[in-house]
Amino acid sequence: MNELKNRSVAGIPIAVIDGLKSFLEAINATFPETVVQTCVVHLIRHLLEFVSWEDRTAVVPALRAIYRVRDAGKRA
Incomplete structure (x- = not known):
């Protein structure tokens, strides 16, 4: 996620993930305003x-x- 932020990605409005806890934590840490939903x-x-x-x-x-x-x- 930090690599995306370093590439000037300002934010991710919504992320659909497979339920991996570490991925959820990485999204929340880097883009806290992102709405996360499990597939x-x-x-x-x-x-x-x-x-x-x-x-x-x-x-x-x-x-x-x-x-x-x-x-x-x-x-x-």
């Missing part, structure tokens, strides 16, 4: 680590429906 694919993969193989056939379609909703006021 949805990585969020789902991490979530599925806690779901048994038997339950995944029910959980995956439910997650898919949640992430396909375009309006937060609508129900999946």
Whole structure:
């Protein structure tokens, strides 16, 4: 991140990362105003680590429906 700053990058408005804590810390230290979000694919993969193989056939379609909703006021 310091290399980017040294190249005259004034700031990064938003960063989408894979959840690595050290990368988050580096972004926050160098560009504290950056909004950081974890990639949805990585969020789902991490979530599925806690779901048994038997339950995944029910959980995956439910997650898919949640992430396909375009309006937060609508129900999946």
